[in-house]
Amino acid sequence: MPGPFELTISRVRAFAVAGALALASTSLAAPAFARGPENIADVAEKVIDAVVNISTSQNVAARGGERGGVMPQLPPDSPFQDFFDEFFKNRRGGEGGPRGGNSGPRRVNSLGSGFIIDTAGMVVTNNHVIADADEINIILNDGTKIPAEIVGRDKKTDLALLKFKPPEKPLVAVKFGNSDSVRIGEWVVAIGNPFSLGGTVTAGIVSARNRDIGGQYDAYIQTDAAINRGNSGGPLFNLNGDVIGVNTAIFSPTGGSVGIGFAVPSNIVTGVIDQLRQFGEARRGWLGVRIQEVTDEIAESLSIKPARGALIAGIDDKGPAKPAGIESGDVIVKFDGKDIKTMKDLPRVVADTPIGKEVDVVVIRKGKEQTRKVTLGRLEDDEKAKEASLKVPAPAEEKTVSQKALGLDLAALSPALRSRYKVKDSVKGVVITSIEGSRDAADKRLSAGDVIMEVAQEAVTNVADIKKRVDQLKKDGKKSALLTVSNPDGEVRFVTLSVQ
Template identity: 50%
Template sequence: MRMTIARTGNAALALCLGLGIVMADVAPATAQARPDSFAELAERLSPSVVNITTSQTITEQGPGGMSPMIPEGSPFEDFFREFMQPEGQVPRSRQASALGSGFVISADGFIVTNNHVIEEADEILIEFLDGNELPAELIGTDPRTDVALLKVEPEEPLPFVEFGDSDTARVGEWVLAIGNPLGQGFSVSAGIVSARNRELSGSYDDFIQTDAAINRGNSGGPLFNMNGEVIGVNTAILSPNGGSIGIGFSMSSAVVSGVVDQLREFGETRRGWLGVRIQPVDEGVAEAIGLEDARGALVADVPSGPAAEAGIEAGDVILTFDGTEIEEMRELPRVVAATEVGKAVRVVVFRDGRTRTLSVTLGRLEEADSAEVATVEDEKGETPRTAEVAGLTLQNMTADLREAFDIPDNVRGVVISDVDAESNAYERGLRSGQVIVEVGQRSVADPDDVVEAVEAAREAGRKSVLMLVRDQGEPRFIALELAD
């Protein structure tokens, strides 16, 4: 049976035809007994939830909206253009509509929904519980978290809801979802927080998993705790058939509230930017570098940016950022993004067996330029040199190897030309064509450099040695086990 993850916008024709994956943080810290009824809570909250209808103009080419696939410049191009669309005939247009959900967060008409609900819409119409309808203006969007902020102009103050603290939610607590599933507006469903801190595909993902029924059209709707606070925005579901099977995801209010504040103030997001590429710290990596516990975020690459200017290096493990302990790698991007652009923060890193504290002035992620590509020195005259260690056959970088393995010009190091399929190196993912850049957090440029670093780690009693490897330019640290 094939399972799919889909967004929850209910598109009648074109936009946002998806199911809701809603990851959100769990309910409040205090245990809650099963309520006798959700009626009072649903009655109080429903007026703040809205149905969202969007429309988009789509231009159709030729009869029936079909246009032939004719290569540009083909001798038949003019013929088919005249045949499919006679001279003087104007291309036909039609309106495509989509449905979704949202919720009011202020009496003056600010409304939160998913970005995919309103993406590419020409018009956005908001329907309230009392039947009143108002056109909405798009204030700003954030595709990274799938959040959008809208604004209507009501004649009277609107009922609204507030964000709660999703970080205090607990697995097993009751939650309530209200939305517009399958066009059935203002529907209420109840369930529990099934899991917290789920990650789907984005760097800033922090989803609450819930078994409250979520279907097409629920996208952008609120997930409430029993205090009537929004702790998540329903976004998608996991489903084999497009319908709810009790695995839904809601983006946590811990993420959404910060995004909404920025969209409301600036009309765009302004995330802090550290300027590092990171990977998890596992037990092998921790042992290889002498870190007591497997925690933090391992810096795999430091392009030009704030981190490089502050002295952060590849191989550092970031343990603390601006006073926040980093237990897992995935925590760092969210903490950095939530920090004010231009703020000078203290970053504690582990390097060479001890901690160091560095001061970093954050840039802005949205304005970050890609790192400059370094030019390579002339390698045509390089004499091939070979060495073998730990199941690896190594060669120095040459122009022929760079061309044979399609190694980017800015990558320098020692090329892996062969890997023993029965070695630990093979099990750890090392393959021909990859480039070893560092061993034991020291740069290597010759096969003998790698051999010496591996032997030094073995003589020092290490069970593994840390290698920085680039595969098609992408950096990754690997803790290579050392045989006795």
């Protein structure tokens, strides 16, 4: 009969065996989709020949101080002389350059990815893959290398269209799918050229949609499919083998994949690529407004429930919005039949609308909806649907007689104050002379020299006007006051401050 210790061991072994059997049976019973869809291999086999590697090269002027550019000074007859001669010869791509001096221009190569959308030899990739390249080559999946030229490119969406002469062997092209129908959690397949390894297939799911990572037209698909350096410009497929995105960026503290990659949605790509193909450039609609976000406080002040839309902070005198009757303070909630849920929606929708098209623009003005008809202009490279400026002018050091309201030191905009703060003649209202002690104002980036033009969308010319409007807002049960504020240069934005 076993002792207590031996019995304990036996029980542990028994439980271990039982646990192993349970895990084994669970593993055997696990459905196939727990390991990923079985048709990933079918998708990869179907489309991989349409995915290409893109090789670029350019001449870069070497700098004397750059790594590998300067021969160390060695004593005469040093035993290391031959070693360093050979080392720097290899680094410079051959002979050339005086010892210890600049090596002169050198050839730099880089690799990215792309995909064929037309068997006539049309390839989509990222603009940053081919930017500044002197020479571009397409490398097909079978290793065939063919020179390519740029048809057009668009920096704003980081897309480019290339063309190459097709070989005798028939090409495989892929088609775009509808990225608007992509669901979070849906399986996707990425194919590209990571770290110059050649055609590589990875799979994952759609982690999020409409990700904004800092660009004006950002609406990225986020995926956890492994995307690494060299994958840029490659396609992101759904399980039908349709391209739903162009892999463009990753978030990574190390430079490698950590499961956070971003792809430009196909519905953005198709519009840009069609224009690059037709015009060699992207042509976007232009409304001619400066906009800012409708915060919860601003929405409450404007009686907009729920908070939505894009608040017009300024109108371009030469833009299409002005003759259409759109005004500063309007909130655009619908454009050409499309809902504008956030400020970021408006630039995307306007840019995608054909130039010269007359569209209905629904605005909320003083709590009521109005519809305006606007004929869109063309966005030039130096123009964009601007966000309201948040530049903070330097505070003035001089003191002045002022009154308190909304936690601010305020004064009527006299000629002396206009001169002190360099306020343009076109700016009318009450000037802020100090925000000391007002954390709310500091958080909203108000500063001395800013001018309050309106309170609750009514013009003010002195401090008494502001106090009167604030008192009325308190009686109406409002928690905050909506201020129309201009900086000294005349750039207008909207700010809410507590009336408590």
